[in-house]
Amino acid sequence: MAKAHNSILYGFIGAIAAVLGIVVALQFSTPRGTELQSGTQLPQPRALPAFELVDQDAQPFGAPQLAGRWTLLFPGFTYCPDVCPTTLALLKQVNAGLDESLRPRVVFLSVDPERDTPARLKSYVSHFDPGFFGVTAPEPQLSAIARGLGIAYAKVPGSSPDSYQMDHSASLILLDPQARIVAYFSPPFDPAKLSADLKAVIGNGA
């Protein structure tokens, strides 16, 4: 009888522990950032691990090049004729509506270093706005920075070896003047909402 009581007691304790465990896990795993109209602001800016990319002029591009200004990072690739140009055109529109002090520099991070040479990146992004900037990196540097940024990408074969496509995270990442991640924005993008979010976040943090 006592034995039966004990097993019920232990079962009960076990159940409570399990529930507590889940509650604690949820507390730690749920990002408690601030909801924005088109994304989420992190509770605390998150520093990036050390990284080195190559810019559109074939120069090194790392944290020092991000310092001192806000950056809106957009992962994509130049053999992407639909969603990447659509987003870049939208970002041009968003930036045009922002005061210079609240305007982030748009940096296009190519996840396709195999085909996207610095010169090609420069032609591609400056077609939209001469102020837009292209960067990339060979592997394994690219996967390291992608991990740090919390983005993913994958090569998808096409109908011929050179017509492959890249699946990639559709988010935009806002970095502060200390090169830390401050917010993520997710599609579908609405110029007015994105503009309002940038004003709020950059305006508060500047």
Added chain:
Amino acid sequence: MRTAAVVLALLLAACSRPAGTLQASEGWIRASAVDGPMAGYLSLHNGTASDLRCDGASGADFGAIEIHRTSVENGMSRMLRDQVVAVRAGGSARLEPGSYHLMLFRPQRTLPAGSSSRITLSCGALSVAADFIVKAQ
């Protein structure tokens, strides 16, 4: 005599109402500053009495044309190949940025903004040709 009149009336009706066809309009291509695939968009109207499935396209200015669709799933932007655009009888469909588009591989000539390119879309037994205007953005 009566039969002839009916036939004539039907013929006249057919001539004055070209609606029983597949129509393409608002075709445009986004200009690109680099070599590589381009994307084309258009509106389709199916004026026929049958549902149509458009699954192919061709044009002299491109090495190959495929119908693709951009989709965002679980935060990933993906390109889905070999798509079919369904246009119901009497209905319309749009190929537009961020969704269905014509993937225009290997441009055979430079297509600056303002130029145009003729592309034929195949929808089962029917096909429709349209001039696509190249736009800067």
